[in-house]
Amino acid sequence: MSHRFGRPLRAPAALGVLALLTAGCGAQVEGAEDAAAATVTVNRCGEEVEYTTPQRAVVYEGGSADKMFALGLTDHVHGYVLPPANPPVSESPWAAEYERVEFLSDDLLNRELVVDAEADFVLAGWNSGFSDERGITPEILDELGIQSFMHAESCYNYPNFPERHTPFEGLYTDLERLGRIFGVEERAEELVAEYRERVEAVQERAPEGDPVPVFLYDSGTDQPFTAAAQVPANDIIEFAGGENIFGDLDERWTQVGWEAVVEAQPEVIIIFDYGDQPAEDKIEFLREYEATADLPAVQNDDFYILDYNEGISSPRNIDGLEGFAEYLRELDA
Numbered sequence: 472m473s474h475r476f477g478r479p480l481r482a483p484a485a486l487g488v489l490a491l492l493t494a495g496c497g498a499q500v501e502g503a504e505d506a507a508a509a510t511v512t513v514n515r516c517g518e519e520v521e522y523t524t525p526q527r528a529v530v531y532e533g534g535s536a537d538k539m540f541a542l543g544l545t546d547h548v549h550g551y552v553l554p555p556a557n558p559p560v561s562e563s564p565w566a567a568e569y570e571r572v573e574f575l576s577d578d579l580l581n582r583e584l585v586v587d588a589e590a591d592f593v594l595a596g597w598n599s600g601f602s603d604e605r606g607i608t609p610e611i612l613d614e615l616g617i618q619s620f621m622h623a624e625s626c627y628n629y630p631n632f633p634e635r636h637t638p639f640e641g642l643y644t645d646l647e648r649l650g651r652i653f654g655v656e657e658r659a660e661e662l663v664a665e666y667r668e669r670v671e672a673v674q675e676r677a678p679e680g681d682p683v684p685v686f687l688y689d690s691g692t693d694q695p696f697t698a699a700a701q702v703p704a705n706d707i708i709e710f711a712g713g714e715n716i717f718g719d720l721d722e723r724w725t726q727v728g729w730e731a732v733v734e735a736q737p738e739v740i741i742i743f744d745y746g747d748q749p750a751e752d753k754i755e756f757l758r759e760y761e762a763t764a765d766l767p768a769v770q771n772d773d774f775y776i777l778d779y780n781e782g783i784s785s786p787r788n789i790d791g792l793e794g795f796a797e798y799l800r801e802l803d804a
Contacts, residue, residue, distance in 0.1 A: 590617055684716050
């Protein structure tokens with residue numbers, strides 16, 4: 472069943488009153504009372520939506536939380552939802568910020584959780600948090616008077632309002648849009664400028680010559696799960712000087728066949744590290760599995776471990792890029 476997503480979001484009067492009462496602990500903006508009462512129109516994927524400054528945000532997964540924390544918006548975050556696949560928040564550069572907000576659940580995002588939390592804003596991705604099947608979509612939250620925002624890199628297949636961004640451009644877009652919603656545009660501009668400079672510095676030092684073929688192994692034995700063109704890991708590989716062997720697939724995370732992996736002969740394999748299966752177990756499988764045992768990357772032991780929150784849309788994408796780029800430069804030395 473399809474849903475209609477066209478209705479602009481209007482925060483109910485009760486949320487406006489809540490914003491006025493709690494403006495004192497908000498982000499660093501001029502005229503806290505005016506900022507709390509003000510509204511701003513910002514794209515939510517391809518749809519123009521009117522936002523009132525949120526005060527009780529619920530964020531899904533580390534990438535969402537980290538964007539808010541990086542923008543200095545901890546006081547606007549009520550709590551976070553972190554499924555078990557995510558690494559511990561103690562490993563985050565913003566571990567101290569996580570301590571200041573409430574851990575709400577280790578389940579998938581759902582409507583009841585958001586309502587019980589009295590959220591006035593939900594930040595997640597399309598089909599990565601928000602889901603038609605699980606009954607929590609921006610349209611449904613609109614009807615409940617709860618504002619929502621989706622990661623731009625996930626918008627390319629959002630029904631009725633698709634919007635395309637390369638993954639890193641999606642990160643910058645999110646920071647800029649969240650900066651407008653919360654009245655911290657200057658902070659967002661500074662972050663985006665810093666991240667762009669760091670990416671350019673990596674690209675300038677990328678190994679010369681033909682890019683190294685790279686396979687990202689997420690999981691799977693009968694069929695591997697991997698990164699296609701629409702996720703940050705693709706940009707990490709390409710900006711560092713590699714070539715994602717499945718970068719021509721117009722998808723996000725997807726299943727492929729082992730035959731295609733073998734045909735591409737990857738010289739480097741990125742192990743996506745998350746969940747209960749240690750990275751070393753995934754590497755051992757690739758060493759022992761008949762189809763992959765003779766791949767150049769396996770034979771030469773050229774594995775790179777990428778942290779989960781460096782591979783999903785997050786400010787930590789830049790850290791992931793810098794780490795992988797250094798690895799490729801050392802291989803090229």
